[in-house]
Amino acid sequence: MTNSFDMLLDKARTSGIRLTPQRMELLRALSETTKHPTADDLYRHVKRILPSVTQATIHRNLQELVKAGLIATLERTGRPTQYDPTVDDHHHFVCRRCGRIFDVYLSHSEYRIDRRKSELGDASIDRFEIHFDGTCTDCLASR
């Protein structure tokens, strides 16, 4: 689910991570968006409240938050890492035209791996994430 600010603070405390003002602002910013901001987006946001913050601090802290399981990341070709306040089981759709990302929730999924072609042996699979792409509603409408 999407984490509220209070939930994130709780999680932060139980995970033992030290609660600095910089981290509080990051968590606040992340809890208030449904977008997938980059480190730089968040840097500019936090800088408005804590003008002396540096990009290094933002990067370091985002990585800490990911490590602590409070937020997730989303990686794309040639683009800066985006941070995702939603940590539950979901997937992503990327619009080929406008590049926007949409969260995707599945009500059902199943797959069968062709073990002969795949050379996976009996590897154990912990999780999977599906990356969809196509054209979003807005882009479909505007042409």
Next chain:
Amino acid sequence: MTNSFDMLLDKARTSGIRLTPQRMELLRALSETTKHPTADDLYRHVKRILPSVTQATIHRNLQELVKAGLIATLERTGRPTQYDPTVDDHHHFVCRRCGRIFDVYLSHSEYRIDRRKSELGDASIDRFEIHFDGTCTDCLASR
């Protein structure tokens, strides 16, 4: 399927892309591996045969080859782009322990999107790729 060198040359010719020695060597290197080399891996490889080649040329050409549909890319968190000579419909498994990538083929798959939670509207989906992760056979054995 995995492209052989001859198949790649054919595809290159029909796609109208100019066949320079640098591109030939890239195609040869890619056709001879089942791994997922980075631009730098390929640069070092091609440099052995064409010592004056530069990284810019490698990058430019890999992008041309991707654009022409001869090869595919694979993106991962904080790692350089990897190039994949296999362009047919397949997926990837990444081992959490050793980081190796394995191609995954599905004999069957289906999913149902929860449109209410997903805010996708009636976006049209062109394709999807599944990223699996877990522990590979070797890493399971070695502990």
Next chain:
DNA sequence: AAATCAGATGATAATAACTATCAAGTGATA
């Protein structure tokens, strides 16, 4: 409430991967 100190910060420099620019060179067609 003050002392403690592991962990965090800001300043700064460095790195890695990629991209832009451009003069000179070259495949492929005519």
Next chain:
DNA sequence: TATCACTTGATAGTTATTATCATCTGATTT
């Protein structure tokens, strides 16, 4: 074999991220 649009190598620049380190500070202990 002449032509020329496309490609190359050399080079510099960019962007996102990471490393280093002296100083500072949350949170636990006293």
